[in-house]
Amino acid sequence: QKEVEQNSGPLSVPEGAIASLNCTYSDRGSQSFFWYRQYSGKSPELIMSIYSNGDKEDGRFTAQLNKASQYVSLLIRDSQPSDSATYLCAVKGNDMRFGAGTRLTVKP
Amino acid sequence: DAGVIQSPRHEVTEMGQEVTLRCKPISGHDYLFWYRQTMMRGLELLIYFNNNVPIDDSGMPEDRFSAKMPNASFSTLKIQPSEPRDSAVYFCASSAPGANVLTFGAGSRLTVL
Numbered sequence: 001q002k003e004v005e006q007n008s009g010p011l012s013v014p015e016g017a018i019a020s021l022n023c024t025y026s027d028r029g030s031q032s033f034f035w036y037r038q039y040s041g042k043s044p045e046l047i048m049s050i051y052s053n054g055d056k057e058d059g060r061f062t063a064q065l066n067k068a069s070q071y072v073s074l075l076i077r078d079s080q081p082s083d084s085a086t087y088l089c090a091v092k093g094n095d096m097r098f099g100a101g102t103r104l105t106v107k108p
Numbered sequence: 109d110a111g112v113i114q115s116p117r118h119e120v121t122e123m124g125q126e127v128t129l130r131c132k133p134i135s136g137h138d139y140l141f142w143y144r145q146t147m148m149r150g151l152e153l154l155i156y157f158n159n160n161v162p163i164d165d166s167g168m169p170e171d172r173f174s175a176k177m178p179n180a181s182f183s184t185l186k187i188q189p190s191e192p193r194d195s196a197v198y199f200c201a202s203s204a205p206g207a208n209v210l211t212f213g214a215g216s217r218l219t220v221l
Contacts, residue, residue: 032208043199043212044151088151092208095164096141100150 006099019076023089032092079106112213126188131200
């Protein structure tokens, strides 16, 4: 079992729609959770962090965390073509582990 | 701040050759991570350092791989001898004391023929 798993995608949504990205993790001791965005040919960049159960909103992005279910999600509202990228879920226990990523395409 | 600096950006070499990848973390950052990214396996953690000391190298795939951090501003990842299956993008990332957020370098794309 992989330590951090994401829905494999690819995910395609029309412009203006909500994109939903999901992630599960195996280490119950994990305390910090992150979403990184990676454009093709570029390095990952942080877009959201979440440490407590519940929702955290930042502009069009909402991260959701449920530690009991070992589940993290990212919602992107009013998706834009510029959101087209691979989204990486990262979980910090003793180190920082990443999921394989979900490629999102937002179609105009 | 120049960010995390990696070199070379691209490396093409032949099987059996030694490859050395370099990383300069952000000044003041005390954690340094080396990751490898491929389409098949995603972003894999190879090794990480805290205050120049290797903490966990369990992700290093084989004895052909080695990493060092002789001081707070420099780290190397060496592959000797290289093999075609080592072809990947290698990322270095660093984080500040007490912070969980990683800042990545631009990556080094390695192609082993």
